[in-house]
Amino acid sequence: MTAAAGRPLPAPLTIAPRPLGIRLRHGVSDALALTWRDLLVWSRVPMFLVFSVVQPVMFVLLFRYVFGGAIKVSGGYVDYLMPGIIAQSAAFASFGTAISLAREMQRGVIDRFRSMPMARSAVLVGRLIADTLRMILTVLVVMLVGYAVGFRFRNGWAPALGMVVLAVVFGLAVCTVSAAVGLALRDEESVGSFGLIWLFPLTFVSAAFVPIASMPGWLQAFAVNQPVTIVIEEMRSLALGGPLALHAWQSAAWLGGMVAVFVPLAVRAYRRPG
Numbered sequence: 001m002t003a004a005a006g007r008p009l010p011a012p013l014t015i016a017p018r019p020l021g022i023r024l025r026h027g028v029s030d031a032l033a034l035t036w037r038d039l040l041v042w043s044r045v046p047m048f049l050v051f052s053v054v055q056p057v058m059f060v061l062l063f064r065y066v067f068g069g070a071i072k073v074s075g076g077y078v079d080y081l082m083p084g085i086i087a088q089s090a091a092f093a094s095f096g097t098a099i100s101l102a103r104e105m106q107r108g109v110i111d112r113f114r115s116m117p118m119a120r121s122a123v124l125v126g127r128l129i130a131d132t133l134r135m136i137l138t139v140l141v142v143m144l145v146g147y148a149v150g151f152r153f154r155n156g157w158a159p160a161l162g163m164v165v166l167a168v169v170f171g172l173a174v175c176t177v178s179a180a181v182g183l184a185l186r187d188e189e190s191v192g193s194f195g196l197i198w199l200f201p202l203t204f205v206s207a208a209f210v211p212i213a214s215m216p217g218w219l220q221a222f223a224v225n226q227p228v229t230i231v232i233e234e235m236r237s238l239a240l241g242g243p244l245a246l247h248a249w250q251s252a253a254w255l256g257g258m259v260a261v262f263v264p265l266a267v268r269a270y271r272r273p274g
Contacts, residue, residue, distance in 0.1 A: 026118075026119060027119035027121055027122060027125075030118045030119045030122035030126070031119070031121065031122040031125035031126040031129065032126070032129070033122070033126070034122050034123060034125075034126025034127070034130075035126040035127075035129040035130045035133075037126070038100075038126065038127060038130035038131075039130055039133070042130075042134070048096075049134065049137070052093060052096065052134060052138055053137070053138055053141045053142075055089075055092065056085060056088070056089035056092070056138060056141075056142045057141065057142065057145050059085055059088065059089075060081075060082070060085050060142060060145050060146060060149065061145075061149070063081055063085065063209060064077070064078055064081065064149045064150075065149075067209070068081070071209075071210055073211060075240065076150070078146070078149055078150045078151050079150075079151055079152065079154070079239075079240055080211075080236070081151075081209065082142075082143075082146040082151040082239070083163065083232055083235040083236040083239050083240075084206070084207065084208030084209055084232050084236075085142060085146070085208070086139055086142055086143065086146075086163075086164075086167045086235065087167055087170055087208065087228065087231055087232045087235055088203050088208055089135075089138050089139060089142050089167075089171075090135050090138070090139055090167045090168060090170055090171025090174070091170065091171055091174045091199060091203065091228070092199065092203075093131060093134060093135045093138055093171055093175070094131070094171060094174040094175040094177070094178035094195070094199075095178065095192065095195045095199075096131060096134065097127060097128070097131050097175045097178040097179050097182065098178035098179065098181050098182035098191045098192075098194075098195055099182065099188055099191055099192055099195075100127065100182070101127060101178075101179055101182035101183050102182040102183070102185060102186055102187060102188045102190075102191040103188045105182070105183060105186045106186055106187060106188060110123065110183075110270065120267075120270070120271070121267070123270065124179060124263075124266055124267065124270060127179065128172065128175055128176070128179070131171075131172075131175050132168060132171075132172055132175075135167075135168050135171045135172070135175075136168055139164060139167050139168060139171075140164075143164070153239050153240075154239070154240045154241055155237075155238060155239060155240060155241040159238040159239065159241075160238070160239060162238045163235045163238035163239045166231065166234060166235055166238065166251065167235060169255060170231045170251075170255060172259075173254075173255040173258040173259055174199070174258070176258060176259050176262040176263050176266060177258060177262045178191075178195065179262070179266040180262045180263075180265040180266040180269055181194055181195070183266055183269035183270050183272075184265070184269040202226060202227075202228045203228055205219060205222065205223050205226070206223055206226060206228040206229040206232060207223065207229045207232050207233055207236075208228065208229075208232050212224055212229070227251075227254035227255075227258070230247050230250045230251050230254060231247075231251050231254070231255070233247045234247035234248055234250075234251045
């Protein structure tokens, strides 16, 4: 086709895609920038971090000194309790993920991020990195409080480190669920209520605080086979000694399945127009 004056039209402008290595490098840089942004927000609102740590510490003290005398387990209740409290603390840290993403979606912050020349994955990855750092802080504080009230690792330092890593990975997997929920519901109050509805029953109907054998028979089948119990039993074996193989592969299957299902759902909810 030619123009009216007989000159050929210019070829359409094409933009060559950037090499994969450059895109990955830019994606990592964008994610770290948003991680730093979240950390700065917390540094300016330090009470958020304080309250994130106070709640699990209260659980440790309440269960240790209020319920501990009534619950009899071999080896002492505090050693039985602490892996469950640590797993619960890591999981409950995901509430912040869901609420923060819902708030930013509701206030239009996510829409502004979408309009910027940045990696689409950076918002989710940056939030998950920041929340992982917050989880590590929470877990370490809870462990120190546990040591103060009598908890001890009885299986060596390497399994103890493995227990901490498993707790953080478990919390990160739950964060992917919370991210998908927060981005899908897009309402801060609804997200907070939803987190209580699904996470509290899973945590309390598990081996976290009491032996499953003490539960009614119809409840034991669910408690034994749900992911919170499986992860906590693996953490307990790492901390105190015991068989690792069975709960290790079951934990890996559950956590890998959660990430595989809910990361794509979170990405889909993030891309959905407001």
